[in-house]
Amino acid sequence: MNTVFDALVIEARMDFRSFLAEYRRVAALLYERTGDIAFRNVVLTDKSFTRWRAGQVARPHHPAPAILERMYGKPVDELFAPCTDEQAQVLRAVPTPVLDERELAMTARDARAHAADAASQLxxxxxxxxxxxxxxxxxxxxxxxxxxxxxxxxxxxxxxxxxxxxxxxxxxxxxxxxxxxxxxxxxxxxxxxxxxxxxxxxxxxxxxxxxxxxxxxxxxxxxxxxxxxxxxxxxxxxxxxxxxxxxxxxxxxxxxxxxxxxxxxxxxxxxxxxxxxxxxxxxxxxxxxxxxxxxxxxxxxxxxxxxxVERVAMSNSTTLLLLRDGVGAEASARRSLELIASQSSASTPLAVAPQAGADLATALLMRRDLDGAAEAMRPVLSLPREWRGAGLVGRVNAVRAELASPSFRDALVARDLAEQIDDFTLVAAPRTLGPGAVRLAIDGEIG
Missing domain, CATH: 1.25.40.10 (Tetratricopeptide repeat domain)
Known part of the structure; x- marks a missing residue:
């Protein structure tokens, strides 16, 4: 169905680009006159323009009616009504536009420029x-x-x-x-x-x-x-x-x-x-x-x-300690340390063995083996400060908590081990970057 709007567009020999330019110009004038913000940045797609011409829209939404009425001097209902026989004859008389070589060349240049821009973004x-x-x-x-x-x-x-x-x-x-x-x-x-x-x-x-x-x-x-x-x-x-x-x-x-x-x-x-x-x-x-x-x-x-598997065993030893299963925790921690000792490569993180060692010490303290716990903590406490991460410090503090048991109150070995743990955590890895350094280091990096 040809509409009056379609007839006027064809008569003016306007394509979408030229129509959009005029549409925006009129919208800007209406914004200056009315102050209605809807006119300031109007949006119109090629798809909507085609639907208007085909009569597939009874009445477009605001602010389109006001813009169209200003452009054509007709009420919008009249613009979207079927065109008369006389207007239809005019449409048939309008020759089909013929593309010249200049238009074809311009289209090719636009396509090439866009493709070159896309290629530059690789x-x-x-x-x-x-x-x-x-x-x-x-x-x-x-x-x-x-x-x-x-x-x-x-x-x-x-x-x-x-x-x-x-x-x-x-x-x-x-x-x-x-x-x-x-x-x-x-x-x-x-x-x-x-x-x-x-x-x-x-x-x-x-x-x-x-x-x-x-x-x-x-x-x-x-x-x-x-x-x-x-x-x-x-x-x-x-x-x-x-x-x-x-x-x-x-x-x-x-x-x-x-x-x-x-x-x-x-x-x-x-x-x-x-x-x-x-x-x-x-x-x-x-x-x-x-x-x-x-x-x-x-x-x-x-x-x-x-x-x-050694990391799994180490993690499970900590879990079993939380469940107060000292026997199971000891077995899992020893399993982790045995697996690490059998490795010929450096694939296991250096922090895993100390964490398993700390868990082993806690498990041994749960069955009152103070000397065994002190022995298990020996390699842990000698670890350089940069490897004393939060996970290890948490486990070492668990050993410290067990040492507070009344069973070890008068034991010299317990007091000595507690002091070594206090010294160990005082210079742990979290202090390496200094206060606030981690926060500052990532500012602006995560969007």
């Missing part, structure tokens, strides 16, 4: 390859490099990833960069936790989860939400930790290593809540045969993202 694949390689090396170095050094290097990689995101519009490249940004954020969050900056760690892990969501990367999202669970139970909110674990289990593509990690974290969350049966069931899941399922984060990159 990154060399080699640059992305290098960034990903640097990230992998850093994640793997985290097992043998102090957290404050990893933090500064990961901060630089996150900055590079965000800069590169601004320089490419290619979806495949942006997807890779979002994954790198998420991995760097996760690494930063783990370091922030070691440095006892809990709010910073939570913020960075949330950023990691969001990057993983944008990239649709299940293992990264599972890792971030699992770490958030860990942060929540360390922060005294085990109920929220359980919810984070449930969320982590919803993501696809997580291999057996990642599943074992989530099970170990779940066990600790349940233990904090006193849900003994569920904690033991989660421990059993963490120890199950892992099978062939792998993913590119926990198994491919590994390093900080790995969760080896």
């Amino acid at each position: 990154l060399p694949d080699l640059s992305l390859d290098q960034l990903e390689d640097d990230l992998v090396r850093l994640v793997r170095a985290n097992t043998t490099t102090p957290p404050h050094e990893i933090f500064m290097a990961a901060k630089e990689l996150l900055g590079l990833a965000t800069v590169m995101l601004d320089r490419t519009q290619l979806l495949s490249q942006r997807g890779r960069l979002y994954v790198v940004a998420g991995q760097a954020s996760a690494l930063l969050g783990a370091c922030a936790f070691d440095l006892s900056s809990m709010p910073t760690a939570v913020e960075l892990m949330r950023a990691s989860a969001l990057y993983g969501q944008v990239a649709e990367h299940g293992p990264l999202q599972a890792y971030a939400h699992g770490y958030l669970a860990l942060l929540y139970y360390w922060g005294g909110n085990p109920a929220q930790a359980v919810r984070q674990i449930e969320r982590a289990h919803s993501f696809q593509g997580v291999g057996a290593t990642g599943q074992a990690r989530l099970a170990a974290i779940a066990a600790r969350s349940y233990a904090h809540l006193g849900r003994t049966a569920e904690a033991h069931a989660a421990i059993d899941r963490s120890l199950a045969d892992r099978g062939p399922a792998v993913d590119d984060l926990h198994d491919g990159i590994a390093g900080e993202f790995d969760f080896s």
